[in-house]
Amino acid sequence: MQNLQQLYESILSGDAKQARALTEQALTAGVDPLRLVNDFMAPAMDEVGRRFESNEYFVPELLLSARAMKSALELIRPLLVARGEKPTGRVVIGTVKGDLHDIGKNLVAAMLEGGGFEVIDLGVNVPPEKFIATAKEKNAHIVAMSALLTTTMLSMKSTIEAIKEAGLRDRLKVLVGGAPITQKFAAEIGADGYCDNAAGAVGLAKQTMALLG
């Protein structure tokens, strides 16, 4: 029990090495992997998100915690898959066509993985066709798009239109984010959700999953 509380602490402080070691110990001792995730790891990431939103944590802390979470999850995920547990949801993520910025997108991807999502990262400069093909192939629940430039944010609009034309719009949700994006812009281009920070993206994605039913 003491060790498990330490797992929470190690993720909160971004200590990937310790998080992995403690996870390994717990699994060897026969602790239910789902319990590790639900009772210790996910709450740690929730706290990371809270601290980020209250200005105590910034991007560096977020990155370190997400990395610690990821290294622990690498041990747990195969066990969950083997017994038929499903990920929270499947997200296809990428920086839109014309935009080569991946910092924000990578952060959101790391946080979503930490939140139990299966994340398919298409990288940068992703054309609408690629979002659509991958979303179809992977049966994605969410398409998440990033843009850093005011010059590329309109690519989000064209991607949403292409998703509509491909007949996928009713089957998945679209989330957008990036420095120049606002809630208003997201609404205007017909996205289902927007969040102004990587930590909040996890909660947003979970809410969105609930809407898919």
Place this chain on the structure above:
Amino acid sequence: MRPVISQLLANGPVVTDGAWGTELQRRGLANGESPDPWNLTRPDQVAEIAQAYAEAGSQILLTNTFGANRLRLAQHEFANKIRDVNRRGVEISRTAAQEGARVFASIGPSGKMLLAGETTEEELTAVFREQALALADAGADALVIETMGDLQEAKLALAAACLTGLPVVACMVFDSGKNRDRTLMGITPEQAAVELTETGADVIGANCGHGIAGFVEICRRLKAATDRPIWIKPNAGLPAMENGRLVYRTTPEEFAAVAPSLVEAGASFIGGCCGTNPRFIKALRTQLRKPAASVGTGSQQ
């Protein structure tokens, strides 16, 4: 203080230029297209912008070289012409400046994150050194490290720029945190001012991020933490969608009306970032020529 800087400041607050990216878009730069190669492919359009800023009264012209580094142009057909893109950028602004304005060449961030392991200190140093040397060789009067979110990267760029022997302006984007007074990486204006001063910046500042009103307090905090002059270039607010097009709603007059508060907060160089245009610069010049603007600057106006 370096002669270039002290000469500029001798007559009170200096008006720099406004945005280039959004102005290039008005001239047909496609969504997501890299602006920098236009120095080679459409120099007339770039020159038009430089000319318009010179005519509007810019005392400093930047260059269309913000993203002209090897990492940003990695996938571009001009990846092997980094030097030429930078050189032409300086030449274009120089031609427009004539004898009237100084040319401060722009160096933006690499677009890669050190902390996430996407690049290394060695790589960034090489990348910024290549760009800074190209800009210096082309005859820039000073270099401007701008729109930085990561202090570590800003310092690497600054150190590379200082090697040229030119005066260097270093500024960061404070757009994160509850009060929008931290960089993406959580750096405060105080931390930025202290460390950039230690690394050798001649001028320290803030640009991009948000609208001009939020810059007054950031300017005050930068000023209190360094003995260097302060450089401020805000956006024309955040963009909004209108009929499928992006618009910046702050007007040149609204923008310029805040300039005296910036001067009072310690700004020595004032211009605009995304969404501003030559009309903003003209309005700034008009506003700052009013007698009240010189209060607290120790100017001889």
